[in-house]
Amino acid sequence: MDENVTDNAITEAAVAIPTKQFFVSMLTRDITLADAILDLLDNCLDGALRLANGGDVDYSRHFVKITLSKDSFQIEDNCGGIPRDVAKNYAFKMGREPDDKRDTDTETIGMYGVGMKRAIFKMGRSAKVNTRHLEDAFEVPITSDWLDDKGWEPLPILDMTGADRLNEPGTKVSVTTLYAGVSRHFMNDGFLNELRISIAEHFTLFLQRGLKVEVNGTEVEAVHVELLVSTDKDGPAPFVFQKTIDDVVVSIAVGLNTGRGLASDEDDGQDFERDRSVSTAGWTVFCNDRAVIVGDKSRLTGWGDGIPLYHYQFSILTGIVEFRSKHAEKLPVTTTKRALDTSSDVWLQALVKMKEGMRIWISYTNNWKNHPRSDQTKFWKGAIPMPLKGTVDVVAERATAKKADGHIEYNPQKKGVIPKPETLKPSSRRVVFSRPIEEIRLVSKALFDTPDEAPGVVGDKCFELALQNADASEEGGNE
Incomplete structure (x- = not known):
């Protein structure tokens, strides 16, 4: 017997469930419209992972088409669809039950089972989820009458035949009766551009692997976040750290990005600073292949906390950190999947190493800031841009890299491979003056x-x- 229950007789019961209006209102309040749409795209990718059944996913076989108009929203994919038993017992619940063991062996970032419902409620008052898993095709409607009803009645499952049946396994979510503000956003070119950029950044690794995503018929191009690595094993390379912390594999690399002027063998005489790639300068954080933040230059990722505040001198510097785990609840990410949980212990441990790597390359920029580009470029001839995984793999092969029990660490400063100006002397002092x-x-x-x-x-x-x-x-x- 529950120790908190007294011996007094129980004569009545107090209702302890959330009202539907309160639940729906609070569920959607703290997520942006763009993030709600990205949540639905996340669900498509989770479907592709389940379809692979633990194997490698061939993303070039999959597509996601997003269509926004004044009156409706639609997202369609061919990523395997929703099994009927999942639709009946899990997919449309407002949250995840403790006994829901789906995705326990899958590297996803879904934890709470609210993404699809939250996205639908954010946009409008009526929706249809049309899905096909193998040969089983059905539709689940969510109506405004159901939203207005106080009860939590089960949603109907309708078998699909004829023209409404999807041509291949996948899912199509359609939302109508849009809220006025949502409708205005969907007609705004600025919002559409923001959405494409968010998709290009957040899902860049999937796009690079062949996933095709269209927004109103325009295919989204990936944003590449890469670091320069010398092909010479004694040449300059990023700071690298990799370690498993509480079932989370943490991989960190910090170095120079692929700013056009530095990577090129040609000196076109243009301003060195303007040649830098600044969009991916700063820190990019991945959780299970999703980019949570891209090019962060704030105190969130350590700038101004033991290292200088970001300014244009550091536009050639890029840091990448990735957290991978089959236990999504251990990843340092919030329910929106586009924000960090900075109180997470795994994040705080990673941040120490992130700042250690940044100090090395900030020192590099201080040494070179008053020297011509050509003096710096010659050390990087033959360097090639690599994503995080390629960088870690290549640097780990260096004889001077520390490797033990899956722990990898490479400090280019200690290995003496970071280029220094020939004229740099211990007695050097900075000379600063201003002219019109x-x-x-x-x-x-x-x-x-x-x-x-x-x-x-x-x-x-x-x-x-x-x-x-x-x-x-x-x-x-x-x-």
Whole structure:
């Protein structure tokens, strides 16, 4: 008997279930419209994982088509569909039961069983989930009458035949009776562009593996987050760390990104700083292949906490961290799947190593910031851009990398492979002065035959010429 129950007789019972209006309102309040749509796309990918039954997924065989209009929303995929028993017992529940053991052997990030319902309720008051699993095709409607009803009556399952039956295993979710604000968003080109960018970033690894995602007929291109790795085993390479922490494999790499000027063998005379790729500078965090954040440059990922605040000098630096686990609840991600749980112990342990790697490359930029691009580029000839997994695999093969029981660590600073300017001396001091931009451009044109050379490079060259004159004068005076 429950120790909290007294011996007094129980004569009545108090209702202790949430009202439907409260539940639906609170469920959708803290998620953006774009994130709700991405939740539905996440479900498509989970279907592809289940279809593979533990094997490798050939994402080039799968598509997701998203269509937004003034009056409706639709997302359709060919990722295997929903089995009837899952639809009856799990898929349409408002939350996940403790006995729901689905995906226990799958690297997904779904934990709470609210994604599809939350997305539907965020957009409108009527929806249909049309699905086909193998040859079994059916539809589950969610009507405005069901939403208005106080009870939690089971939703009907309707067998599908004829033209409404999907041509292949997959799912089509259609939402109508859109809320006015949602309808306006769907007609806004700015929102459509934001949605495409979010998909390109969040699902970049799936897109790179061949997944085709269309938004209103336009295919989404992946955003590549990569680091430069020298093909010479004694050449420069990123800081790398990999370790399993509480059933979560944590992989970290920090180094230079693929900014056009640094990676190229050609010196086109353009401003070094403008050649940097800034969209993926900063930190990108993956959880089970989904990018939770991309190019973060805030205190969230350590900037300004033991390392400098981000500024343009660091636009050539990129850090990538990935958390992988079959236990989704252990990943440092919130229910929106696009925000970090920064109180997570695995995140806090990873953050220590993230900042350790950043300090190395911040020091690198400090050493090189007043030197011409060509002096820096020569050390990176033959370096190729690699994603996180490729970077970790290649660097781990270096004889100087520390490897033990799945733990990998490579500190390029300690291995002496980080390039330093030849003129860098212990006695070096920084010289800073300001001049009007018109004058800087004039001197740049005279010295480099272009008015657009970086101010730091112009100033360094001026000092070099002044030093040459000073040396010549001193030698003349000694004769």
